[in-house]
Amino acid sequence: MTEQDDRQTSIPPYLFITDSGLKTSWELQGQPWRTETEIDQKRQQFLAERRRIIPDIPKGIYPFRAPDLDEKNPCIKLNRADIEWLLATHENSRGPINWEDKSQRKRQGLDLRGANLSGEDLHDLPLACTKGGLADPHWDDVTDDTQWNIAKKEKESMAGVCMQEANLLGAQLQGANLSGANLTRAGFVGAQLQEAALKRANLTGAFLTGAKLQGADLWEAQLQGADLRGAQSDGVNLEKATLSDEQYGTVLLADIRWGDVNLAVVDWTSVKKLGDEQLARRTKSDDSYRDAVRANHQLAVALRNQGLNEEADRFDYRAQVLQRKVYWNQITWSPGQLVQSLGKWLFSAILAAFTGYGYKPQRCFSWYIIFLLFFTLLHMMVGARVGHPQTFPNALAVSIQSLHGRIFSFQSSDPQTWLNTAEAFVGLFIEAIVVAVIIHRILGK
Numbered sequence: 455m456t457e458q459d460d461r462q463t464s465i466p467p468y469l470f471i472t473d474s475g476l477k478t479s480w481e482l483q484g485q486p487w488r489t490e491t492e493i494d495q496k497r498q499q500f501l502a503e504r505r506r507i508i509p510d511i512p513k514g515i516y517p518f519r520a521p522d523l524d525e526k527n528p529c530i531k532l533n534r535a536d537i538e539w540l541l542a543t544h545e546n547s548r549g550p551i552n553w554e555d556k557s558q559r560k561r562q563g564l565d566l567r568g569a570n571l572s573g574e575d576l577h578d579l580p581l582a583c584t585k586g587g588l589a590d591p592h593w594d595d596v597t598d599d600t601q602w603n604i605a606k607k608e609k610e611s612m613a614g615v616c617m618q619e620a621n622l623l624g625a626q627l628q629g630a631n632l633s634g635a636n637l638t639r640a641g642f643v644g645a646q647l648q649e650a651a652l653k654r655a656n657l658t659g660a661f662l663t664g665a666k667l668q669g670a671d672l673w674e675a676q677l678q679g680a681d682l683r684g685a686q687s688d689g690v691n692l693e694k695a696t697l698s699d700e701q702y703g704t705v706l707l708a709d710i711r712w713g714d715v716n717l718a719v720v721d722w723t724s725v726k727k728l729g730d731e732q733l734a735r736r737t738k739s740d741d742s743y744r745d746a747v748r749a750n751h752q753l754a755v756a757l758r759n760q761g762l763n764e765e766a767d768r769f770d771y772r773a774q775v776l777q778r779k780v781y782w783n784q785i786t787w788s789p790g791q792l793v794q795s796l797g798k799w800l801f802s803a804i805l806a807a808f809t810g811y812g813y814k815p816q817r818c819f820s821w822y823i824i825f826l827l828f829f830t831l832l833h834m835m836v837g838a839r840v841g842h843p844q845t846f847p848n849a850l851a852v853s854i855q856s857l858h859g860r861i862f863s864f865q866s867s868d869p870q871t872w873l874n875t876a877e878a879f880v881g882l883f884i885e886a887i888v889v890a891v892i893i894h895r896i897l898g899k
Contacts, residue, residue: 485542485549487578490535501536502543509567511588514612519568529570529616537571537579540564550580553628553646559583563630567613577623586615587633587651610634610654633671658702668713678702679729683745688713692720704729708749712756722765728753731776740783747776767813774811778802808887822884829853829877836869857881 480488493501504517514521514528521528541550544564551558563583588610614634624644633653642662649669657672659679667682669689677695679702687710697720698704706729730749734742750773757766781799786792805811809818833849844852856877 485538487550487580488538488542490533490538493535493539497536498539501540504530505540505565509565509613511609511613514568514609516568516613517565518570518615519612529568531570531572532566532574534575534579537564537566537574537576537581541580551582551629552580553582553626553648559629566615568615570616571620572616572618573620574617575621576617576625577621578625580626581630582626582628584615584627584630584632586617586635587631587653587655588613614655677705679705681706681729682710683707683730683749684709684711686711686713687715690715692716695720696724697721698725698729703732706730706733706749707753708745709752712752715756717757717760718762722757722762722768727772728769731772734776734779740780743776743780743783747773747780750776771811771813774802774813775806778806804887805890808884812892818884818888825877825880825884826850826853826857829856829873829880832873833870836873840869842870853877857884 476491477486477489480486504520507515507517509516518530518532519528520530541564544550545561551561551563553559559582561583563585564581565585567585567587569586611634614636615632616636617632617640618636618638620637620640622640622642622645624646625642626646627650628646628648629650630647631651632655633651635652635655637652637655637657637660639659640657640661642660642665644664645662646666647662647670648666650667651671652675653671653673654675655672656676657680658676660677661681662685663681664684665682665686667685667687667690670687671691672695673691674694675692675696677697678699683706692715704725704727708730728746728749730742730746734746750769754766754769754773757763757769778799781795781802785795785799807817808821809815830846830849830853833852834844834846837844837849852874856874858881
């Protein structure tokens with residue numbers, strides 16, 4: 455397996471180091487989310503000084519971005535112990551925001567803009583309303599400042615917190631502003647991101663399995679290769695979001711709860727195959743193929759419910775292709791099961807070859823023309839051999855009549871009659887396939 459493949463198939467191994475005595479101590483102090491020892495006085499003083507810094511958007515100065523301290527690496531590296539202390543002492547030790555208490559949702563969360571939290575273990579931390587990027591009013595007011603010669607997106611990247619490969623499993627990020635943040639391969643499994651702002655955030659390869667995304671704003675977010683399986687996405691804004699590219703593949707969507715997400719704002723033409731299918735074809739796992747079938751069907755239903763029938767047909771077709779692979783994997787060579795298991799795969803293969811499961815009707819027409827011309831030539835050859843040569847138009851007329859006229863005879867020794875009978879069977883087969891496809895499409899919908 456290549457390094458690129460590994461990005462979508464395994465979550466980075468996070469190290470959980472806990473001490474039972476320390477954990478009990480924090481719980482007694484009403485801070486059960488803390489797992490680390492208190493940082494020393496020198497570090498506390500440094501963080502307190504940084505927290506008092508007034509942000510300067512044009513200059514790209516934020517509490518934890520200090521170009522004056524290190525021009526080459528201006529983003530200050532923070533670890534979990536630092537974040538725990540900042541949360542505990544937030545707003546004169548009032549502590550983190552409790553999202554469940556609606557009266558606290560107007561409070562200002564931690565300002566972590568510019569911080570470097572790459573690879574840090576931040577699981578289960580109460581980070582509601584955290585500032586990790588430019589808020590919308592600031593973004594709208596920022597122009598391509600000639601004084602500072604910094605473009606809008608460069609300014610946003612300066613403000614965006616870096617959480618690349620961070621472990622945010624179960625973290626409480628409701629209402630957080632992570633616009634423009636670097637969240638590449640971050641683990642959000644089970645995280646709470648309700649009403650979070652993730653505009654233009656880089657979520658490439660992020661693990662959002664089971665995350666609560668209700669009301670999250672993913673405008674222009676990069677979701678290539680992200681794992682959204684089982685996520686709750688009611689009210690999510692996916693406008694201009696990027697779901698696929700050649701480097702990271704496509705987002706995984708099995709069992710996602712679409713709710714009232716507007717899927718019409720997504721450019722589905724760029725999504726050739728879902729990440730679920732890409733994963734299945736790499737792992738060759740039967741369960742992965744089943745998941746991919748389900749993901750395509752679920753997306754097709756959601757798209758069709760919003761009137762996006764053309765897009766829905768594409769993913770329905772992909773589901774049928776993958777289902778054929780599932781049938782193949784189910785083939786057993788025991789006498790009792792062989793006919794049944796092989797029959798399912800064979801029927802599916804025939805539907806694919808002749809009509810593309812009804813989504814590519816031009817295939818059926820092409821096969822019809824091929825058979826018609828094939829039997830026309832046979833009629834001309836047989837006629838010439840038995841002394842009744844036929845012109846091409848006459849042979850074509852005989853072929854059409856045989857194909858649709860049901861000329862069956864098993865007693866004549868005349869080669870022409872046997873040819874007519876064979877062609878009648880082919881015509882019956884083609885018509886049966888067409889009927890099967892129509893029924894398949896009706897029942898499938």
